[in-house]
Amino acid sequence: MKPEASEFIQAVKDVVSAIPVGKVLTYGDVAALIGYPSHARMVGHTLAAIGIDTGVPCQRVVNSQGRTAPHWHGQSAMLRKEGVLFRKNGLVDMARCRWCPGADYADLS
DNA sequence: AGTTTGACTGGAG
DNA sequence: CCTCCAGCCAAAC
Numbered sequence: 001m002k003p004e005a006s007e008f009i010q011a012v013k014d015v016v017s018a019i020p021v022g023k024v025l026t027y028g029d030v031a032a033l034i035g036y037p038s039h040a041r042m043v044g045h046t047l048a049a050i051g052i053d054t055g056v057p058c059q060r061v062v063n064s065q066g067r068t069a070p071h072w073h074g075q076s077a078m079l080r081k082e083g084v085l086f087r088k089n090g091l092v093d094m095a096r097c098r099w100c101p102g103a104d105y106a107d108l109s
Numbered sequence: 110a111g112t113t114t115g116a117c118t119g120g121a122g
Numbered sequence: 123c124c125t126c127c128a129g130c131c132a133a134a135c
Contacts, residue, residue: 044116
């Protein structure tokens with residue numbers, strides 16, 4: 001097992017697990033946050049390898065269009081249940097639900 | 110080691 | 123909203 005691979009997986013899990021309920025992130029965002037801005041595809045592949053069974057809310061990760069994963073059943077239903085807003089076309093409302101790390105405590109005022 | 114595929118992205122048609 | 127294309131990079135074949 002490559003140590004670097006597990007580090008990448010761990011980083012993905014760490015970031016995704018930190019996403020609050022009702023918020024989402026794009027594959028590109030996750031990739032950039034962990035230091036690999038051009039590895040968006042690997043993030044998706046890694047999430048598939050991790051699986052939702054590991055306790056990681058991978059359903060909160062969608063593509064840049066706000067589109068849910070093409071090979072997933074009930075992801076959009078899950079997100080909606082968690083409070084994520086959806087547009088009429090079935091896409092996630094990125095303008096409202098895109099999570100910005102560090103900016104979530106802006107309501108502290 | 111070369112080719113194909115994909116839970117990506119962004120733009121063009 | 124749809125498909126197609128070019129760029130991107132890792133995994134699978």
